[in-house]
Amino acid sequence: MIEVNGKQVEWRKDETVDGLLKRMGYSFPIVIVRVNDRVVPYTEFSRFVVPDNSKIDVVRLVSGG
Amino acid sequence: MVDLRKREEVRGKLRRVSVGIAGLGGLGSNAAVSLARAGVGKLVLVDFDKVEENNLDRQYYFRHQIGKFKVDALAENIRSIDPSVEVDGFNLRLERGFMEKPFNDVDVVVEALDDAEIKAAFIEEILSKLPGKPLVAASGVAGYGSSDNIKTLRLGNLFLCYDEHAPSSEESVLIAPRVALIANWEANLVLEIVLNRWLSD
Numbered sequence: 001m002i003e004v005n006g007k008q009v010e011w012r013k014d015e016t017v018d019g020l021l022k023r024m025g026y027s028f029p030i031v032i033v034r035v036n037d038r039v040v041p042y043t044e045f046s047r048f049v050v051p052d053n054s055k056i057d058v059v060r061l062v063s064g065g
Numbered sequence: 066m067v068d069l070r071k072r073e074e075v076r077g078k079l080r081r082v083s084v085g086i087a088g089l090g091g092l093g094s095n096a097a098v099s100l101a102r103a104g105v106g107k108l109v110l111v112d113f114d115k116v117e118e119n120n121l122d123r124q125y126y127f128r129h130q131i132g133k134f135k136v137d138a139l140a141e142n143i144r145s146i147d148p149s150v151e152v153d154g155f156n157l158r159l160e161r162g163f164m165e166k167p168f169n170d171v172d173v174v175v176e177a178l179d180d181a182e183i184k185a186a187f188i189e190e191i192l193s194k195l196p197g198k199p200l201v202a203a204s205g206v207a208g209y210g211s212s213d214n215i216k217t218l219r220l221g222n223l224f225l226c227y228d229e230h231a232p233s234s235e236e237s238v239l240i241a242p243r244v245a246l247i248a249n250w251e252a253n254l255v256l257e258i259v260l261n262r263w264l265s266d
Contacts, residue, residue: 030181032188034220039192042185057220059227061188064206064234064244065092065179 002054011052017045021058028060075260076104082259083107085171087159087187089114089135091239092203093177094125095248096255101143103256107151108143110136111167113158123241159183164190168198173255176202177248181233192223199224201254205231206247209240215247217254224258226250 002011004024015023017033017040033040034057040048050056082105086093089112097108112135116126130138136154143150155167159178164187168174174191178184184202191200205215205228218225226247231237 030185032185032220032223037221039189039223041189041193059204059218059220059225060229061181061184061204062207062231062233063179063181063184064231064239065088065090065177065184065203 002050002052002056004056005058011050011054015050017048017050020050020056021045024058026058026060030061032059032061033057034059078260079104079256080106082173083109083171084173084175084255085109085111085168086175086177087111087164087168088177088179089124089139090120090177090179091123091241091244092206092248092251093175094135094139095123095245096175096177096252097139097143098125098146099249099252100255101147101150103252104147105150105255107153107171109153109155109167109171110139111155111157111159112136113156123239123244159187161186161190165194168195171198173199173201173258175251175255176200177251179234188223192221196222198222199258201251201258202226203247203251205229206244207232207234207237207239209238209243212243212246215250217250224254226254 002009035054084105086097114135116130116133116138126138134156136156140152140154143152176187188202199222201224203226214228216227218227
């Protein structure tokens with residue numbers, strides 16, 4: 001199992017950050033993703049494989065400042 | 066009545082604090098002024114833009130400053146409030162790969178940028194290149210009302226002032242009350258971080 005934004009979610013072998021975001025139905029264009037206290041750069045979303053028992057935070061960023 | 070002793074104690078601590086602010090629009094200009102009023106000793110301000118007439122509905126500039134660089138206009142406004150605040154202005158565009166540069170030596174960094182993609186790149190770079198440095202950021206500034214939806218989300222060294230339901234500035238308006246509210250939320254988080262750290266040290 002993994003935890004995504006406080007929710008228990010089934011872990012899938014070889015699933016990347018991109019894959020997980022898709023599975024969770026997160027369609028936000030810009031997000032910050034943290035896996036076990038480490039921010040995963042956007043450029044690594046398609047390569048970074050989520051380990052089992054991970055704690056994942058996904059934060060949506062919108063323009064405005 | 067104001068407890069002068071307590072006030073001086075807090076201001077004495079803040080006097081030794083430096084804060085870097087990336088972006089001097091609605092968030093950055095209002096946060097900078099609040100931090101200057103609070104007595105923060107040094108502000109490092111970064112922006113490449115000039116003051117425009119349509120900034121005046123929410124940003125801390127005045128009509129006679131239209132056309133000036135924001136770093137210069139804001140330094141001028143801070144000087145008018147408290148000339149003892151040290152202001153380091155960098156009139157430059159933050160470039161990917163070097164975004165942390167102006168902020169190496171500050172105690173806390175404030176993300177006050179506009180574009181979501183640049184916000185994300187900045188947050189990624191600061192967290193990875195300046196580990197241990199507290200970073201205050203914001204998302205969900207646009208619109209009006211719904212103040213109660215704003216929360217502080219803490220992820221390690223990232224303190225995000227966050228409204229997960231808020232529209233983007235492309236979908237809604239940027240307007241003074243909510244912009245100033247979130248700017249001051251960021252400034253208030255800075256104080257919480259630096260004062261509580263001192264307390265726990």
